Amino acid sequence: MTTIEQSSRFNLGDRAVKRLGYGAMQLAGPGVFGPPKDPDAALAVLREAVAAGVNHIDTSDFYGPHITNRLIREALHPYPDDLVIVTKVGARRGEDASWLPAFSREALTQAVHDNLRNLGLDVLDVVNLRVMFDVHGPAEGSIEAPLTALAELRQQGLIRHVGLSNVTATQIAEGRRICPIVCVQNHYNLAHRADDALIDDLAREGTAYVPYFPLGGFTPLQSSTLSDVAQRLGASPMQVALAWLYRRAPNILLIPGTSSVAHLRANLAAAELDLPADEVAALDRIAAGHS
Ligand SMILES: NC(=O)c1ccc[n+]([C@@H]2O[C@H](COP(=O)([O-])OP(=O)(O)OC[C@H]3O[C@@H](n4cnc5c(N)ncnc54)[C@H](OP(=O)(O)O)[C@@H]3O)[C@@H](O)[C@H]2O)c1
Numbered sequence: 001m002t003t004i005e006q007s008s009r010f011n012l013g014d015r016a017v018k019r020l021g022y023g024a025m026q027l028a029g030p031g032v033f034g035p036p037k038d039p040d041a042a043l044a045v046l047r048e049a050v051a052a053g054v055n056h057i058d059t060s061d062f063y064g065p066h067i068t069n070r071l072i073r074e075a076l077h078p079y080p081d082d083l084v085i086v087t088k089v090g091a092r093r094g095e096d097a098s099w100l101p102a103f104s105r106e107a108l109t110q111a112v113h114d115n116l117r118n119l120g121l122d123v124l125d126v127v128n129l130r131v132m133f134d135v136h137g138p139a140e141g142s143i144e145a146p147l148t149a150l151a152e153l154r155q156q157g158l159i160r161h162v163g164l165s166n167v168t169a170t171q172i173a174e175g176r177r178i179c180p181i182v183c184v185q186n187h188y189n190l191a192h193r194a195d196d197a198l199i200d201d202l203a204r205e206g207t208a209y210v211p212y213f214p215l216g217g218f219t220p221l222q223s224s225t226l227s228d229v230a231q232r233l234g235a236s237p238m239q240v241a242l243a244w245l246y247r248r249a250p251n252i253l254l255i256p257g258t259s260s261v262a263h264l265r266a267n268l269a270a271a272e273l274d275l276p277a278d279e280v281a282a283l284d285r286i287a288a289g290h291s
Helices: 039-051 067-076 105-119 144-155 169-176 196-205 224-233 237-248 261-272 277-287
Strands: 009-012 015-018 056-058 084-089 091-093 099-101 124-130 159-165 181-185
Touching: 009 181, 039 067, 039 261, 067 105, 084 105, 105 124, 105 144, 124 144, 124 181, 144 159, 144 169, 159 169, 169 181, 169 196, 224 237, 224 277, 237 261, 237 277
Parallel strands: 056 084, 084 124, 124 159, 159 181
Antiparallel strands: 009 015, 091 099
């Protein structure tokens, strides 16, 4: 079995997690809505991840909704002591599977309790406030009211640590005046590098950066350069994309999503892939428009 014992670690709140983790969003049904076609296959992916050494799983109660968290509970509860489950609040699903903001104090409180119940926990390790001014990317606007509500839930002992998702540097600074921010989760991969400067700033401060859509998400990465590099290294393009992120900065924690045990194994093996400097230079040119 693939194991990631050699993976380097970085602090997520008060615990050092392995930098190769797992994002559970792909376990729900098509469009992250409803149950998966094969629930046993979803449970197998989660069990394989933990057996391989993953101790950081990313989720939300709005995946499904409720489905992904219930699968995590069924597959893994009682949880290993070292497992850190990170969830997110701030959105809800419409009946048509749309993604809607859910930022009121009542909605955030409800979401925290939904996560606790469906995951079978008394306290959530890390909760990201998923900002929804623009669902597709960070947009300016004050996060004071919802983050204050979340910080109060932390004061009540329902949450250990708070993070932010889909945010700008200005919002991170505003957030830090309200409560400690242990991680930032934004859209980033080798073709989408708007957060380059932010990642380096967070690395200097010791804050984890968790790229979502590390493989391109709903539109998987496609690039002739990426394919060529992969072929030269005897790896798959997705493994190269993950190896590039792994090498990009020490504070990057990877949460690639997959519903397949075979893809999970391939993804976890990416930490061991050595990327020579000239191949990194070629990959760096992808975001500059030379695909
Ligand atoms: N904060 C936010 O707003 C936000 C937004 C989106 C996601 N997230 C989190 O980030 C995690 C990662 O993002 P993501 O799952 O959306 O996208 P992703 O990791 O970029 O890509 C997932 C896609 O890549 C495919 N894939 C995975 N491994 C592969 C491999 N080795 N070879 C070929 N295809 C492969 C998956 O299909 P298969 O299932 O067939 O492998 C799936 O279609 C999510 O699971 C979620 O926890 C957060």
